[in-house]
Amino acid sequence: MSIYSKELEVAELAVQRASILTKKVFHEKAKGTVSKDDKSPVTIGDFGAQALIIQAIKKNFPNDEVVGEEEASTLRDDHKLRDQIWALVEGTKLADAEAEKVLGGPVESVEAMLDAIDAGNSAGGSRGRIWALDPIDGTKGFLRGGQYAVCLALMVDGDVKVGVLGCPNLPIDDSAPLAADAGVDQTDAEGKGVLFSAVSGQGAVSRPLGTAGLGKGQPIHMKPVNDITQATFCESVEAGHSSHGDQHAIALKLRISKPSVRMDSQAKYGSIARGAGDIYLRLPTSATYQEKIWDHAAGDLIVREAGGQVTDTLGRRLDFSKGRTLAENKGVVAAPIAVHDHVLEAVKEVLSKK
Template identity: 35%
Template sequence: METEKFRQELDIAVRVVHLACSLCRKVQQSLVSSRYDQSTSKDDDSPVTIADWSVQAMVSWMLSEHFGSQNLSIMAEEDTKTLLKPDSSDLLTTVVKTVNECLDEAPKYGLKSPLKALDVPQVLHAISRCNSNAGTVGRHWILDPVDGTLGFLRLDQYAVALALIDNGQVVIGVLGCPNYSMRKDGMKLAMSNNSLLVNNPSENNKGCVMFTARGSGKAWMQPMIGGDEEFEWLKRTEQIRVSSINDPAQATFCEPVERANSNHSFAAELAHSVGLRKQPLRVYSMVKYAAIAKGDAEIFMKFARVGYKEKIWDHAAGVLLVHEAGGVVTDAGGRQLDFSRGVYLEGLDRGIIACSGADLHNKIVNAIFASWDSSSL
C-alpha cells in the first residue's frame, strides 16, 4: 500500500495545498474588492492570475525545502515569460509580495517559513524550476496551481491540484477546492450561490481539501481553516466515498463549462441514449472529480474536439481521488489513463469517462462505441 510508503510526501502535500488554498482565497477576495487588474493573458489567450504564479512559486519553494532541490522534479503549468516583460514590473512585485505573505502563514499549517522574505530572483527561480517533463522513471510532482482560472476569475469553482507520480503511476493526489462546501449537498450549494461562498468564507462550512494515496482504497476530506483555527482541520478529517446510485435516471452528470475543448452536443446525445434525465452540471476545474469522489455526482464525461490534447496536470490528482474513493476513470474506450508519457495524456481514446461505479461506466462506454461513428468528433 502506497499510503505508508509515501506518508511524508502525502502529509506535506496536504499541508501545502491547504496553504495554497488560503492564498487563492485571499487573492480572490481582493479581486472582488480591488480595482487592480488581477489577471493578464498568456499566448493562448487563457487568463492567468496572480494566484497562479504565487501558488506555483510557494509550492515549488516548499517542496524544495522539504525534499531537497537537487533531484526534485516538478511539472507545473506556468512559466515566467509574462512576468519578465518590461511592462510587468508591478505584476511581478505583487506576485512576490503575495508569495511572502503566504509563506508568513506557513507555521499555521505545520510548515516552516523562510528565515527572510524571498526576493524577486528567488520567486522567479521557484516558478521556472517547475519545468519537468515527468516520464516513466523516478518521482515527479505534478501541479496545477489554479485549475479553472476562468472559474477563479468569475468567483466560481476552481481547484489547486497536486499529485505525485512514481515510476509512471500517480501515487498521491491532493485537490484543494476553496469554493466547494463539505456539506453533502455541496455541489448544489456551489452551483446556486457562488458569490455568497466567496464573500462569506465561514458560511456553510465552505472550502475543503481532498486527498488520497494509491492502493489505500480510501479518500479523505478536510475543511479549509480560517481565523485562528490552527490545526483544528486535522481533527475534522472525514472519509469520502462515491455515490451508490447506479440508475442513470437518478444520476447527476458533470461536464466542462468551456465549449472550446469539449463537445456538449455529443455528450447530450450520449446522456440521452443511456437514460440520463437530469440536466448536466457545467463545472469549472477538477471540482468535477471532487464531486464524484464525494458522492455529490455520479458521472463526468469530456469529449475533446480533434486536435486538443489533455494535459496531465488537469487530471492526475482528480483521477486518483475518484479511483480510491471507489469510482472508475478511463478513456472513452475503457482503457486506463497513462500519466507516464510527459505533459500530455498520450494515446487517449476519444475522451474521458469518470463514474461512481462500474455499471454506469460500462453503460456509457458501450453507448460510445454504438454511437461514435455518427458523431462529428
C-alpha cells in the same frame, strides 16, 4: 507511518497554504490577468500559488521534478506584476508554526519566487518522482466567480501515488447535493472550502480547507448508482473543453433527464468522489487536442480511491507517463465502477457516429 505519508502531509499543507493566497485574489476585482501564448488567462494567483507549492516541494524533496503549468518569463520583464505577486507570496503563511516548518518556511526572496515558478519545467515522463501541479485549475471559473481548484499530484515512474485538491468554493459537507448552479456565483464563505486527498491503495479523504494545520479528515466514497436514469452528470462550463452536444446525446441514450451540472476545474472529480455527483465526462472537441497531465492527475487518483473508475472515451486508463500531456488518451469518463462500463458503452456509441 504509511508509505508516502510525508509526501501527503507536505502536499496537503502546501495546497492549503496556496489556497489562502488564491482566496485573497478571488476577492479582488482586478486579478492581474495576462494572456499566455495559447490565449488562456493566467492571474497573479496562478503565479503565486505555483511559487508557494514548488518551494515546499523543493525544500522537502529537492531531487523531485515538477510539471507546472506556469513559467516566470513574463514576470522577469514586468516588474509591476512581479512585485504584486511577491507581495502576495511574502504575505501568505499558515497560522501554525509547526505546519509552516513542515513546508520549509517562507519563500526567501523575489528571485527565489521566480526560480520556484520556473522549476515547474519538467518534461514529465515514465521514470522517477515527478509532481504535476496546476496552481489554479479552472482559471476562467476563478475569474467569473465560479469553481476552481488548487491541484497537486505525485507520480512515481508514471503512476500517480498521491493526489490533493483544494476547492475553496465547494461546501465542506460531503453530503451536500450538487446543485445545478454549483458552477456559478460561488463564494468561499463560512461552510465552504474542502481539501480532497488520496494515496494509492489507501482510500480517499476529505477535510475542511483551513488556514493553519490540517483539519480532521473523513473517508469519502462514490455514491452507489442503483438507477442510472437518476444519475447526476458533471461537465465543463466551457464548450471548448468538452462537447456539450455529445454529452446531451449520451444522457439521452442513458435516459438521464436531469440537466448536467456545469462547473470548472477538478472540483468535478472531487464532487463525484464524495457522491455529490455521479458521472464526469470530458468529451473531445478536437481530434488533435491533448489533455494536460496537471488537469487530471490528482482527480483521477481521488476518484479511483473513492471507488470509481476513470478511463478515456475508448476505455483506456489515463496514462501519465508520456510527458506533459495525456498523449495516448482521448477525453475522460469517470463513474462508479458498477456503472462505468454502461456509461462507456453509451459514450462509444455516440462518438462513433461522428
